[in-house]
Amino acid sequence: MDELRVLLVGDEREFLEILLKRLLKRGIKVAGASSGEEAIKIIKETPPDVVLLDVRLQGMDGIHTLREIKKIGPLVEVIMLTGHANLEIAVEGMESGAFDYLMKPTDVDELLYKLEDAFKRKTIQEQKIRRLEKLKGSERG
């Protein structure tokens, strides 16, 4: 099984940095992006397994970014990070294919569980796809 790779997207530098540190300390391969556009660029180059996405972003907003991510890599799981006031955006995000959402301030353990859950799902999905492809290959053969 591959190692979990996470992309953190948020435009508040201080928050992004400290969360990066804590996740790195826990041995998770994590990168940061300070805007939606930057996140899309990174995902195109080196696709992560899970994206932790702050829905309040300057420029391209959270929902927009989520949809873009799902367009580029449908298997990439997205966990949304929201404040109290925008639960509606959380609902909209879930409808657009997000794996889950987290409310700020977050508990780091809870975050880890969710990241692992998301990664597990992604892995299972990938395994299923591989199996199907194998079946397809044998049929042709």
Next chain:
Amino acid sequence: MNQENRLKDPYYKSLTRKMLFIVIVVSLAPLITVSGIILNRFSVSYNEKLNAHLGELVLKHSQNIDGFLLEKLNNIRFMAGAFTVEELNNAEFLRNNLAALQTEYGSVFEDLGVVNDKGIQVTYAGPFKLEKARYSDAEWFRKAIKSDYFISDVFLGLRGTPHFIITVRQMSNGKPWILRATISFVAFNSRVENLRIGKTGFAFILNSKGEFQSKPGFEVVHGKSYSFYESIKSGIKTKDGVFFSEMADDSGKENLYVASLIKNGDWLLIYQQDKSDAFSDLTHAKQIALFIILTGGIIILITALLLSKRMVARIVQADLEKELMNQQVIEIGKLASLGELAAGIAHEINNPVAIMVEEAGWVHDIMEDGQFSSKENKDEFERALAQIKTQGTRCREIIQKLLSFARKTDTCIEDVRINEVINDVISFCAQRAKFSNVVIKSKLQENLPVISLSHTEILQVLLNLMNNALDSLEKRGGNITLTSLLEGDEMVISIADDGPGIPRANLARIFDPFFTTKPVGKGTGLGLSICYGIIKKIGGEIDVRSVVDAGTTFHIRLPCRRND
């Protein structure tokens, strides 16, 4: 402003006047019309009835008088025909006949006499000494000798008292002789006097020269000249031969005259009555009607006055209540906008709190490793603590901002620097604008005078307009420009966005309470109506210009007195 002062307001005064006028006109018009018509009809029919009644009365009396005269004439004719001149020339016989007549008819016949063709009374029976009296020059004799019978006018004659005579001419031996009888004026007069109606109604007789033939019961002020006689005869004549006329006498009293010809047209029986007396019933009815109209009018006037006063007082009360309600709506709106603000601020606080939690967690992570003393970790602790302090300060600033707004929710009037308020609004909305990709620009005129108004209220208005502008730009971003400038004595604040604009159909309604284009549960529809209410209360104006797809601009004009 209390109710008493309100009632003195020109608007309410004119309202009272209008109501009063309408009530009075609507109530009095039918009253006067109906009373007028009824009175008029009554007066016409009463007139007709009275005239018919008087006409009949006068006619009956004239027939009565004619009958009396005819009867007396027939008595004398009978006597002249039944006895010869020789028999009648016997004084004793004549006296007996007079006595017989007086027994039969009372004192109607005063005396009897036989007059020969020379006009000398040959024989006489009666209370006066008139034997051998010479009548050859008397007017009655000249007429009597020419006709079979004759009734004279009333005259004084030889005896010096008013009387009239009846004569019958007979022929004896080719020479005419006359039997004459004197009719007592008193007896005749009582027949005319009997005709008495009301207080002033009485009758009298005039001959064709306009001389009295009876003693009028009352003073007849007219000269009773020939002209009076003529004017009565020229009155309205009915088919029964009754004359009606109205004339004022010398004292100016209006009299009613009803007349009929008697004695083959020689005499005129005239009935005279004071008009006011004749129409006393009508006058009475008129007085009652007038009394009713006056009383009714006064009652209507009082009612209208009380009614309109009370109605206007009610309207004033309703207006006051409406204003109070508006005030309450403004208060509620204030709470609502405070709630909105609180939600926004809570969100803003969330970010630094999240950072602090993560920093604290980070410190905890390092401590779990148990390596406190390494230089690297010590630096990390210091950095984390500094970060927590920074974020804590950020929280405090946000909370202070919220507190300052909450403190100023009272509507006390103070000197406000409008540019400071605008800058506050911009800072309140900065966060939201950032995430909606909205650029807020401000063009504020320097050195604006301070303006006296409630800080909270103007802040509320500007925040509301700002929020609307941000709402309109949420989807696609854009620009908002806030401007303040002085135009004469007015401060003009404008908030312009380059959003989708307001459709023309909605433009007229945006200030109406509860009008909203937002989905149910999103907007109360009170925001702009509250803004409108607040600005109007301050004495300012708020208007909107909007072009679809080009943007919307709200202008607020506030009156300002220069303090310098």
